[in-house]
Amino acid sequence: MSPKPFTHRGAAPYKPVDWTGLYPPVLPKGKVPAHVAIVMDGNGRWANKRGQTRIEGHRAGEAALLDVVAGAIQAGVKHLSVFAFSTENWTRSPDEVRFLMGFNRDVLHRRRDQLNEWGVRVRWSGRKPRLWGSVIKELQYAEQLTAGNDVLTLTMCVNYGGRVELVDAMRAIGEDIAAGNLKPSAVTEKLIRRRLYQPDMPDVDLFIRSSGEQRMSNFLLWESAYAEFVFLDTLWPDFSREDLWRAIGIYLDRDRRFGGAVDAPEIPAL
Numbered sequence: 001m002s003p004k005p006f007t008h009r010g011a012a013p014y015k016p017v018d019w020t021g022l023y024p025p026v027l028p029k030g031k032v033p034a035h036v037a038i039v040m041d042g043n044g045r046w047a048n049k050r051g052q053t054r055i056e057g058h059r060a061g062e063a064a065l066l067d068v069v070a071g072a073i074q075a076g077v078k079h080l081s082v083f084a085f086s087t088e089n090w091t092r093s094p095d096e097v098r099f100l101m102g103f104n105r106d107v108l109h110r111r112r113d114q115l116n117e118w119g120v121r122v123r124w125s126g127r128k129p130r131l132w133g134s135v136i137k138e139l140q141y142a143e144q145l146t147a148g149n150d151v152l153t154l155t156m157c158v159n160y161g162g163r164v165e166l167v168d169a170m171r172a173i174g175e176d177i178a179a180g181n182l183k184p185s186a187v188t189e190k191l192i193r194r195r196l197y198q199p200d201m202p203d204v205d206l207f208i209r210s211s212g213e214q215r216m217s218n219f220l221l222w223e224s225a226y227a228e229f230v231f232l233d234t235l236w237p238d239f240s241r242e243d244l245w246r247a248i249g250i251y252l253d254r255d256r257r258f259g260g261a262v263d264a265p266e267i268p269a270l
Helices: 043-048 054-075 094-117 133-146 162-178 189-194 241-252
Strands: 035-039 079-086 120-125 152-160 206-209 228-231
Touching: 035 241, 043 054, 054 079, 054 094, 054 152, 054 241, 079 094, 094 120, 094 133, 094 152, 120 133, 133 152, 152 162, 162 189, 206 241, 228 241
Parallel strands: 035 079, 035 206, 079 152, 120 152, 206 228
Antiparallel strands: none
């Protein structure tokens, strides 16, 4: 199904995602990461290297996101979570914050029908306080529009922070204990998971960060407890589905033991 090109504020249309020109490498059946999380980093540096403002870098990152979504679908990834705006991003300049709020809203408005055509289910993870009402409205509309889709679940993490998510979960549990509705002994990992923003979100298998930085930046801390981390030097606006597939290839070469171990002593060469 061919996506639709779009124009942003009078600019030339972005090149539509090409479903036929690129194909992922042959991937082992059942081994593809079910849940990929991405920190879309490097927009500002990409723009500054070109003598442009950080805002232009964010604009350029939109095409990368759509290409990666297409690549995830092609590879058989079922869940893709992206860090669109963190609870710490409010400390950026007022101009950049205003742009990012409006940009997240406008991207959702422009792309929701296209994502719906692809069978993508859009969900939002994050906090309401401080978030623009118009952004919440677009997120909720996209959720409702795409609720029946099952090709890929795209979770947009907007006004999200991993520590804050855990604080909110602990606060809700504490209130239930204080009200006498829950015993402290009943607090388990399963209970905590049920109090997270998206309780049915599966654990992250592959955690990717673009731009060469090697840190989590408070993204999906609980969900990434046993994720495999891949850090690529590519700045986000230059990121493509081929970078995603490269990261999946690195992931497939890893030995995931989840705390277990296999005794395999090496035999010294004679």
